[in-house]
Amino acid sequence: MVAFGKKLKETQIQEWQGYYINYKLLKKKVNRYAQQLEVGAQDHHYVLKDFSRMLDSQIEKIVLFLLEQQGELANRLADLREQHDEILQLSDGSKIFELREAYRGVGYDLLRLLFFVEMNATGLRKILKKFDKRFGYRFTNYYVKTRANHPYSQLRQVFRHVGIGAVVGAVSRNLADLQDHQGNYVSIYDQPALSHPDPVIHSIKAAVNRLSNSTNFLEFLGKHAFIMQDDLPSPSEDDVAEQRYHFMSLLLNLVNTFLYMVNTYIVVPTADDYSLSLGAAATVCGVVIGSMAVAQIFSSVYFSAWSNRSYLRPLVFSSIMLLIGNALYALAYDLNSIVVLLVGRLFCGLGSARAVNRRYISDCVPLKLRMRASAGFVSASALGMACGPALACLFQTDFKIYKLTFNQDTLPGWVMSLSWLVYLLWLSISFREPPQEVKENTRPQEAHAGSAVNYTAENSFTQPLLLNVESKQGQNGDQEYDDDDEEDSCEKTSKPVTSIVSAYRLLTPSVKVQLFVYFMLKYAMEILLAEASVITAYYFIWSTNSVAIFLACLGLTVLPVNIIIGTYISNMFEERQVLLASEIMVLIGILLSFHIGIPYSVPQYVGSALITFVSAEVLEGVNLSLLSRVMSSRLSRGTYNGGLLSTEAGTLARVIADGTITMSGYFGVARLLNATLVPSLFICISSIVATCITYNSLY
Structure with missing residues (x-):
């Protein structure tokens, strides 16, 4: 991993060298401020004022140059526009080719400008983050709020690239007009995107998407997987992923994801009835459902560590644990033992291999397919979540084979045991263990600016604009980098974190807030889903089929x-x-769910549940997308990665939610609904307040 200062020097366009953010100077200033404050030579007010003035000057330099370059591109396009109609009327093939190449030239220069904006935005974010960390201020919050919201904002030119869109539109429209099938449409504004756009248009679109965080359904869905990316990947790294990629192995990972989610939710409609049949209270369903999540808290860690060495062996172990766990869950009925039931669910939780599924996509799927694979992971999870309860409503039967009972309570366990047995056989036959990745310590050769632009645009379009690139100590005696800053140590940033404590130290306030938001949404969803069978049976006398369909x-x-x-x-x-x-x-959905005064009705329950669930789903996508932007890139790999942290936060939320349901059951089923909604309400309000506090740092 290359320090940002060195990366900026290597990749900047030489003729524009004087217009980039002076990252080295700003870092020296931060160090000097620290020394001055330590000896009492300056006060905090002067430091904040002086640093704000320096940043304003740097941004003005960048923006004025950006506007100048946009003007030059606009003039070139205007000149080409004068030739455009005349050449098309002449139908001269050679002239059309020359015109197309001229537009492409403008396009490639536009790509260089987009890369210029990206590097400066990254540098600005890095220095703001460093200032906050060094002095313990919320300077970023103040600076972004005052500059970005001002009517004469120059900061928006850097972060929102105002004006570039018009140039992109002109290049795109005219190149499309010069394609062979011109005349089949009125304009690019009236027809969908071309099936085979010009390569430079594809590159520009990718670069703009990264800058503006523009997205489509596939990319938005893929963000739910929270498969974090390291810095801009090198071509050699993608070649390694190409060699490790195997479609059937990827498919088996996605099937594992699907079956696990089915396994999680297939028992929800019948967990209360099963608890009652074993002599426990209906609200013990919270423990039955949550015991799987309890075990998952621990299994996520050892599966994440195991995936450093192998993918096949943890998947085999996962399948065996789930097979045994489901068999115990089904046998608990004939053994009349709530303990066996809970042990079975614990075994299922110990078989949670979602960390392996994520890791396989991150390490073994080429970049060009990674977003699709991530979307597949999320789709498999969503489909499994829907299929679990749907399958439960089909098990309306009751018969015995020898001494084994098959009914709506035990069939989920038997069916899932059989499913995991079939999966285990398929896994043993078809999965291909990828070769172990060989880590090299050699530093890549200095990249040419043009190739950096092209590679970034072509291959990294799913990367966010503000990458968490790291810094290190400068050379030639310049104290360009902070020695005491763990995140900026080259030796440390070359390796992933090795403990949960080290991972926690990398969590900035913005990261902590986003993890808390993730905790909140998972808590609210688990409360809604896990207690659905008890609540609907008490208020509406719904059958198992009705709950399952809902x-x-x-x-x-x-x-x-x-x-x-x-x-x-x-x-x-x-x-x-x-x-x-x-x-x-989500807060509105929770408030509408309370039973206060008037009789509780089906429309109120279904409407509030729909608002809560849908809002939480929307929240999950944007939350994980923002989390990937504000989280350190050191957490993109290794055992204690960002995916593990988010999984642990979500799993902990489910455990606490299921425990809340069981504990609230002691107040009686009549008070269960309000008793479980009060914590949800408090956590949701807390998350909104925390988001407002860190709002201006989420850029």
């Missing part, structure tokens, strides 16, 4: 909602705006 319908909303959000909403509003709005909608 839960299945909730699960089926995942993909349509993500289509709408990923295609439209996320491109109309900033992610932080969608995040805050979604949290408020």
Whole structure:
């Protein structure tokens, strides 16, 4: 991993060298401020004022140059526009070819400008982050709020690339007009994107998407997988992924994801009846459902560590544990033992291999397919969540074979045991263990600016604009980098974190807030789903079939909602705006769920549940997308990675939610609904307040 200062020097366009952010100077200033404050030579007010003035000057330099370059591109396009219609009327093939190449030239220069904006935005974010960490201020919050919201904002030119869109549109429209099938449409504004756009248009679109965080359904859905990316990948790293990739192995990972989610939710409609049949209270269903999540807290860690050495062996172990766990779950009925039931669910939780599934996609799927694989992972999870309850409603039977009972309570266990047995056989036959990755310590050769632009645009379009690239101590005696800054140590950043304590130290306030938001949404969803069978049976006397259909319908909303959000909403509003709005909608859903005074009705319950669940699903996508932007890139790999941290936060939320249901059961089923909603309400309000506090750092 290359320090940002060195990376900026290597990849900057030489003729534009004087217009980049002076990252080295700003870092020296931060170090000097620290020394001055330590000896009392300056006060905090002067430091804040002086540093703000320096940043304003740097941004003005960048923006004025950016506007100048946009003007030059606009003049070139205007000159080409004068030739355009005349050449098309002459139908001169050679002239059309020359015109097309001229437009492509403008396009490649535009790519260079986009890369210029990206590097400066990254440098600005890095130095703000460093200032906050060094002095313990919320300077970023103040600076972004005052500069970005001002009517004469120059900061928006850097982060929102205002004006570049018009140049992109002109290049795209004219190149499309010069293609062979011109005349089949009125314009690019009236027809969908061309099936085979010019390569430079594809590159520009990819670069703009990274800058603006523009997205589509596939990318938005893929963000739910929270498969974090390291810095801009090198071609050699992608070659390694190509060699390790095997379609059938990827498919087996996705099937594992699907079956595990089915396994999780197939017992939800019948868990209360099963508990009653074994002599326990109906609210013990919270422990029955949550015991799987309890075990998953521990299994996620050892599976994440195991995946450093192998993928096949942990998947085999996972299948065996789930096979045994489901068999015990089914046998608990004939053994009349709630203990066996809970042990069975614990075994199922110990077989959770979601960390392996994520890791396989991250390490063994080529970059060009990674977003699709991530979307497949999320789709498999959503489909499993919907299919679990749907399958449960089909098991309305009761018969015995020898001494084994098969009914709506035990059939989920027997069916899942058989499914995992079939999967285990398929896994043993078809899975191919990828070769172990060989780590090299050699540093790549200095990259040419043009190739950096092209590779970044072509191959890294799923990367966010503000990458968490790291820094290190400068050379030639210049104290360019902070020796005491763990994140900026080259030796440390070359390796992933090795303990949960080291991982926690990398969590900035923004990261902690986003993990808390993730905790909140998982808690609210688990409360809703896990207590559905008890609540609906008490208030509406719903049968198991009705509960199963209701839960299945909730699960089926995942993909349509993500289509709408990923295609439209996320491109109309900033992610932080969608995040805050979604949290408020979750709060509204929780408030509408309370039973106060008037008789509790089916429309009230179903409507509030739908608002809560859908809002939480929307929240999950934008939350994980923002989390990947603010989280350190050191957490993109290794055992204690960002995916593990988010999984642990979500799993802990489920454990606490299921425990809340069981504990609230002691107050009686009549008070269960309100008793479980009060903690949800408090956590949701807390997350909204925390989001507002860190709102301006989520850029």
